[in-house]
Amino acid sequence: MAFRFDTIATLGDPPINHLTSSYYVAEKRQLAREIVCFDNFEAAAQAAVSGDVQAALIAGAYPKIRAIIMDERLTCVDAFVEQIPPLVVCGFQSVAPDQVETIYLHPATLSLLPEVKTGYAQAVETKATSAAAAKAKEDFQSVAICNKLAADYYGLTIHQELRPSLNMPFSIFKRAEA
Secondary structure: OOOOEEEEEEEOOOOOHHHOHHHHHHHHOOOEEEEEEEOOHHHHHHHHHHOOOOEEEEEOOOOOHHHHHHOOOEEEEEEEEEEEOOEEEEEOOOOOOOEEEEEEEOHHHHHHHHHOOOEEEEEEEOOOHHHHHHHHHHOOOEEEEEEHHHHHHOOOEEEEEEEOOEEEEEEEEEEOOO
């Protein structure tokens, strides 16, 4: 199998990294022999800057991607579009609740909040959509916006499908040549 890189960094949710859409795409595209996961995209980009990995994969929906794009220590070497797993609203409840205390979500999914049919008192950002699903599994007065991989893994009931098919842009960054 011919991988493009030996190592690539991206967003993960240790120890269950394979639930993030970025990991899913890196694996689906066979971008690297080893996918190294970090708690946030900034740390993944920093790993490329420091040379700990050959490249970093950043999702285009990440609201703070501009800082990574503008970082003079990095060079964007590729950009592409790939379908990610469906984005859903899910929870522990067997039937969609009318109202919950909390909705957990990754900052990349903030723009989906107006489409959520379940009312909520507060939105709490998490480090990954899989982390949002894990929180909803523990908190019976909540729901999460996450990808279907995470909802299924945590045994949550899908109450609403927000994006059954979403083509997400991704960018690959490498350390800039000195």
